[in-house]
Amino acid sequence: MLYFQCDYAQGCHPNILKALEETNMLSTxxxxxxxxxxxxxxxxxxxxxxxxxxxxxLVGGTQTNQTVIDSMLQNFDGVVAAATGHVAVHEAGAxxxxxxxxxxxxxxxxxxxxxxxxxxxxxxxxxGSCEHMVNPGMVYIxxxxxxxxxxxxxxxxxxxxxxxxxxxxxxxxxxxxxxxxAAADDITMADMAKLCDVFYIGGTKVGALFxxxxxxxxxxxxxxxxxxxKQHGALLAKGRLLGIQFxxxxxxxxxxxxxxxxxxxxxxxxxDLKAKGYTLYMENPTNQIFVVMDNAKLEQLKENVVYDFWExxxxxxTVIRIATSWGTTKEDVEALKKIL
Numbered sequence: 234m235l236y237f238q239c240d241y242a243q244g245c246h247p248n249i250l251k252a253l254e255e256t257n258m259l260s261t262x263x264x265x266x267x268x269x270x271x272x273x274x275x276x277x278x279x280x281x282x283x284x285x286x287x288x289x290x291l292v293g294g295t296q297t298n299q300t301v302i303d304s305m306l307q308n309f310d311g312v313v314a315a316a317t318g319h320v321a322v323h324e325a326g327a328x329x330x331x332x333x334x335x336x337x338x339x340x341x342x343x344x345x346x347x348x349x350x351x352x353x354x355x356x357x358x359x360x361g362s363c364e365h366m367v368n369p370g371m372v373y374i375x376x377x378x379x380x381x382x383x384x385x386x387x388x389x390x391x392x393x394x395x396x397x398x399x400x401x402x403x404x405x406x407x408x409x410x411x412x413x414x415a416a417a418d419d420i421t422m423a424d425m426a427k428l429c430d431v432f433y434i435g436g437t438k439v440g441a442l443f444x445x446x447x448x449x450x451x452x453x454x455x456x457x458x459x460x461x462x463k464q465h466g467a468l469l470a471k472g473r474l475l476g477i478q479f480x481x482x483x484x485x486x487x488x489x490x491x492x493x494x495x496x497x498x499x500x501x502x503x504x505d506l507k508a509k510g511y512t513l514y515m516e517n518p519t520n521q522i523f524v525v526m527d528n529a530k531l532e533q534l535k536e537n538v539v540y541d542f543w544e545x546x547x548x549x550x551t552v553i554r555i556a557t558s559w560g561t562t563k564e565d566v567e568a569l570k571k572i573l
Contacts, residue, residue, distance in 0.1 A: 235569055238539045239438075240409065240495060240520060240558035246440040249481045253442075253474065261473045264459070265290055270476030276483035277434065277446060281426040287449040289458060290475035294408045295324045296467035297433050297445045302371060303331040303465065304455040305402055305431070310370025312404075313350065315340035317379050319406060331465075334367045342515060343378030347391035354399050372396050375406035376425070376432075377413040381517035386420040389428045402430035402453070409519065411439040411492025411559075416518035426450045436478060440491045440559040444475040491559030495520035498557040498566050505570045514543070514552045522555040537572050 236242040244250070261267035274288040291297045298320050302312050311333050314321050317340035320328050328335050338345045338353060350372065357363055372392060377383055384392075389405075396403040405425060407413075410432075414422060425432055430453055434446040455461060462468045469475055482488040499520045506513065506524055514523040525546050526534070531553070534540065541554040557566075 235538045235565055235572075237555045237557065237565075237569065238541045240412070240556045241438045242539075243558065243560040245442040245478070246481070246487065246491065246559065248484075248487060249441060249478050252477050252481050256473070256477055263470045263472055264468060265472030265476065267473040267476060269473045269480055273446070273476045273479035273483065276480060277448065280422060280483055281448070281450075282423045283426045283448075283450055285452060286426065287452075287454040287458075289447045289462060290469070290472060290479065291433075291445050291447060291462060291467040292443060292469050292475075293437060293467070294319075294406075294435065294445055295327050296465055297447060298324060298373075298406060299327045299331050300462055300465040300467050301404055301431055301433070301447060302328055302333060302373070304458065304461040305404070306333050306370045307368075308332060309368050311336045311367040312371045312373050313338060313345075313353070313369050314373040315343060315345045315378070317343050318373060319375055319379055319408070320373055322379070333370075336367065336369055340378075342382045342517075343375075343380035344382060344384055344388070345372075345374065345392070347388065347395055350392060351395045351398075354395065369399075369401065371402050371404055373404045373406065375408065377409050377416075377517070377519045377521070380515050380523065381412075381519040381521035382515070383413055383417055383518065386424060386428070389420070393428050396430075403428075405429045405432035407433050408435035408445070409438050409521075410435050411488050412495050412520040413492075415489060415492035415496045434479075434488075436475075436482060438558070439488060439495075440482060441478040442474075444469075444478055446475075446479050492520075494559055495557045495561060498561045498563075499555075501566055502555060502557065502569065505573065509573060511573070514546070520557045522557075523552055524555065525550050526553050534572065538569060 316337040321335045436444040512525040543552040
């Protein structure tokens, strides 16, 4: 079977597996208080040109989103996100479970618009009964979005300007950050650090066995952050396993190299789909491909290919997602093209 269902089907990059094996029997302190985590943090700070960044390693994406949002909000606050955003749709109500409503704005190819955000905030505070409503206490966006689309640097600047005007933090979900940056031509990770209050560098979907690196960029780390991470079940006792992985990802530009691999093969598949007359549900430049597929063709496809159901298109067609990854190979792609 060919696996194009998601970008975390494989284990981890061989460099990471080798580093984990080489350090397997060494003893260190737990919970991230070890030299490997210190080394990884130093490498990330240097990479993003933010020497004062405060960095924490958490076990997974949903735990990261829930922990960051819950730790930065008051109990009367909600978080603003696109209606199609990950925290609004695909996290099983994890944000609401922690006591914070997800306040949705229309998603335009997965993105929120700055003018609609500003209008929503203005309308909220102009309402005489706003004290009886959930307060918009944070803005959440993901890069890339759920549809693999990208905010331009200008779009993020506009959103962040509004956040600063209303004195609320901007949080950028970077679960697939390497794929977004690899496809972009106007923004770097160092830019990202300047354009938000907190973001995270996804490892699970970009070559790590598991784990995400949360980066607070404005001396704004919530109090007792380790305690809060632990309360949310996101603190790994053997924290050095995360430090070792991120230290490898930020050695010799490996992280971005893995992102470029996923984007390269997604571009190749997109070109092949178009040449064969398939209809793309939505154009995007990253590693997720959304294609409208005839249901009869899907029956044939699923005999050899694992893909992701996205939504029904009509009675005879379905939108599926084909995702490439850091581990996708030329052989995988050529085999898929023959089946298509």
